Amino acid sequence: MLTDLLGISPQVLFGQLLLGLINGAFYAVLSLGLAVIFGLLNIVNFAHGALYMLGAFATLGLVQFFGIGYWGALLLAPVIVGAVGIVIERLFLRRLAGVDHLYGLLLTFGLALVIEGVFVKFFGSSGISYATPRQLEGAVNLGFMVLPYYRGWVVVASLAICLATWVLFERTKIGAYLRAGTENPRLLQAFGVNVPLLTTLAYGYGVGLAAFAGVLAAPITQVNPLMGSNLIIVVFAVVVIGGMGSILGAIATGMMMGVIEGLTKVFWPEASSTVIFLVMAIVLVIRPAGLFGKTA
Amino acid sequence: MKTSAGYLLALAALLVAPLAFYPILLMKLLCFALFASAFNLILGFGGLLSFGHAAFFGGAAYFTGHALKVWGLPTEMGILFGAGLAGLMGLAIGQLAIRRQGIYFAMITLAMAQMAYFFFVSSPFTGGENGLQGIPRGKALGVFDLQDDLTMYYFVLAICVAGFLLIVRTVHSPFGQVLAAIRDNENRARSLGYDVERYKLLAFVLSATLAGAAGATKSVVFQLASLSDAHWHMSGEVVLMTLLGGLGTLAGPAVGSAVIVTLQNKLATGVLAAWVPVVLGVIFVACVLTFRRGIVGELRAIWRKSF
Numbered sequence: 163m164l165t166d167l168l169g170i171s172p173q174v175l176f177g178q179l180l181l182g183l184i185n186g187a188f189y190a191v192l193s194l195g196l197a198v199i200f201g202l203l204n205i206v207n208f209a210h211g212a213l214y215m216l217g218a219f220a221t222l223g224l225v226q227f228f229g230i231g232y233w234g235a236l237l238l239a240p241v242i243v244g245a246v247g248i249v250i251e252r253l254f255l256r257r258l259a260g261v262d263h264l265y266g267l268l269l270t271f272g273l274a275l276v277i278e279g280v281f282v283k284f285f286g287s288s289g290i291s292y293a294t295p296r297q298l299e300g301a302v303n304l305g306f307m308v309l310p311y312y313r314g315w316v317v318v319a320s321l322a323i324c325l326a327t328w329v330l331f332e333r334t335k336i337g338a339y340l341r342a343g344t345e346n347p348r349l350l351q352a353f354g355v356n357v358p359l360l361t362t363l364a365y366g367y368g369v370g371l372a373a374f375a376g377v378l379a380a381p382i383t384q385v386n387p388l389m390g391s392n393l394i395i396v397v398f399a400v401v402v403i404g405g406m407g408s409i410l411g412a413i414a415t416g417m418m419m420g421v422i423e424g425l426t427k428v429f430w431p432e433a434s435s436t437v438i439f440l441v442m443a444i445v446l447v448i449r450p451a452g453l454f455g456k457t458a
Numbered sequence: 459m460k461t462s463a464g465y466l467l468a469l470a471a472l473l474v475a476p477l478a479f480y481p482i483l484l485m486k487l488l489c490f491a492l493f494a495s496a497f498n499l500i501l502g503f504g505g506l507l508s509f510g511h512a513a514f515f516g517g518a519a520y521f522t523g524h525a526l527k528v529w530g531l532p533t534e535m536g537i538l539f540g541a542g543l544a545g546l547m548g549l550a551i552g553q554l555a556i557r558r559q560g561i562y563f564a565m566i567t568l569a570m571a572q573m574a575y576f577f578f579v580s581s582p583f584t585g586g587e588n589g590l591q592g593i594p595r596g597k598a599l600g601v602f603d604l605q606d607d608l609t610m611y612y613f614v615l616a617i618c619v620a621g622f623l624l625i626v627r628t629v630h631s632p633f634g635q636v637l638a639a640i641r642d643n644e645n646r647a648r649s650l651g652y653d654v655e656r657y658k659l660l661a662f663v664l665s666a667t668l669a670g671a672a673g674a675t676k677s678v679v680f681q682l683a684s685l686s687d688a689h690w691h692m693s694g695e696v697v698l699m700t701l702l703g704g705l706g707t708l709a710g711p712a713v714g715s716a717v718i719v720t721l722q723n724k725l726a727t728g729v730l731a732a733w734v735p736v737v738l739g740v741i742f743v744a745c746v747l748t749f750r751r752g753i754v755g756e757l758r759a760i761w762r763k764s765f
Binding site: 200206254257258261263264265267268269271272273274275276277278279280282283392395396398399401402432435436439440442443446447450451 | 507509554557558560561562564565566568569570572573576577580690694697701732733734735736738739740741742743745746747750
């Protein structure tokens with residue numbers, strides 16, 4: 163077997179591959195949210211990592227104050243954080259219409275500092291753990307590796323939400339409006355569609371996706387105020403690699419980068435934290451528009 | 459004429475400033491003023507938002523620190539060495555980043571700077587979490603003992619004034635004019651036959667080199683190069699300083715950095731110490747929403763309206 167040749171046990175190889183798939187699932191969901199937001203608002207949402215963190219904290223809060231467990235949180239946390247996003251859009255981002263796109267990046271960067279700063283102040287920067295839901299405890303032995311149910315669930319749930327987003331955008335009427343809004347908002351408005359409302363909803367949806375990832379992450383990683391702050395930079399690199407043009411492109415790039423990162427952990431552990439940036443550099447040299455991008 | 463009178467006045471004030479203020483704080487202000495001015499060269503005058511300038515600032519600090527401490531280079535050579543390497547980093551990162559525009563440029567520079575950060579975290583020569591400590595200040599030109607804070611201050615002032623003058627000269631040169639033309643309308647500049655990529659890259663390298671000079675000088679002043687100087691928070695801070703002071707104004711970044719550094723110093727000892735990132739974030743949001751022209755830009759607008 164190949165793994166014997168390389169002197170690496172299959173447990174290690176497949177274990178890292180699974181971790182890579184999980185990370186890739188997070189990259190996919192987060193970069194998808196960024197792409198949805200960018201499409202309608204022309205803003206790169208730097209607060210995405212902070213809102214992902216909010217999703218995880220909402221999960222903690224729901225069980226602590228309302229006794230609502232994991233499954234409820236999976237539904238409610240994205241709605242709550244999405245509502246926060248809608249407030250942010252209405253209060254702040256709305257005012258940046260017609261201003262250089264860069265200001266959107268700067269504004270959301272400021273918001274990320276505020277949100278993360280407040281949470282660090284109240285919760286410190288050490289992690290809080292969240293129990294794996296009862297139904298998904300335990301693991302199954304696949305022969306070549308042991309697969310914890312929850313980890314498998316994370317990958318499945320992420321792919322499901324990604325595909326649901328694809329269906330929403332490509333197969334429904336509101337999706338057609340959203341795509342039209344990305345293409346030409348003024349013309350869409352002239353047809354009597356409420357574009358400002360559509361924009362608000364798009365931001366809420368993109369942010370909700372980030373929160374969904376946050377809920378999925380809560381039982382795996384320690385929930386802490388800075389869990390999204392380094393992640394968002396990696397997700398940016400993923401976005402540069404894939405381009406923000408297509409939904410399936412974002413999903414494919416996210417999963418691919420996760421797997422590449424996982425494999426790097428096996429074969430060249432020192433480079434595992436930087437491999438995605440390296441891939442980004444290589445893609446920029448070979449194909450500056452990104453793997454799925456149409457224009458620079 | 460009026461502006462040059464203003465510069466002379468500012469220089470005179472800086473020459474006597476150590477009589478009234480603590481030289482270490484003044485040196486910190488000067489280093490950040492140079493850093494922000496260098497950053498403004500690429501954002502304010504070139505229209506390129508780099509979110510990775512901490513890599514040059516913090517990187518040069520490490521290179522200079524290593525050159526002075528381990529190789530025993532003379533101080534000014536050490537600073538040149540650090541700034542030069544920062545320029546080379548700028549060449550490498552700039553080459554990649556100019557392939558894309560707008561927000562992608564920002565994301566690429568951020569990602570590349572993060573990569574540099576991980577390199578600094580794991581390299582043995584940087585001392586990891588502890589930083590590179592005990593960097594010797596040495597003697598300027600082999601004569602002036604920089605162990606003395608006042609001598610050090612004038613040495614730093616000389617570097618920063620030289621850097622600032624270089625930026626002023628660049629902005630007013632034909633090169634700077636073309637750069638501004640690219641910022642205002644890239645396609646038009648291209649259609650006029652300018653090699654847009656080369657101009658952008660050159661501006662980026664110059665900006666990185668000067669940011670490096672600022673970081674290198676800071677490491678000599680504090681005798682320390684640390685990870686926080688290379689962290690992306692620092693990249694964000696320099697954006698804030700420039701934005702707050704006034705994008706695309708020559709004096710703005712210096713004013714903005716003075717405000718931010720003073721604020722940080724004041725807050726660091728008070729009850730609000732834990733709130734510093736929140737305060738910076740609030741200023742960021744307020745700046746973007748209410749006064750995008752920054753302090754100097756707004757003052758200039760008022761001045762123009764009333765006279």
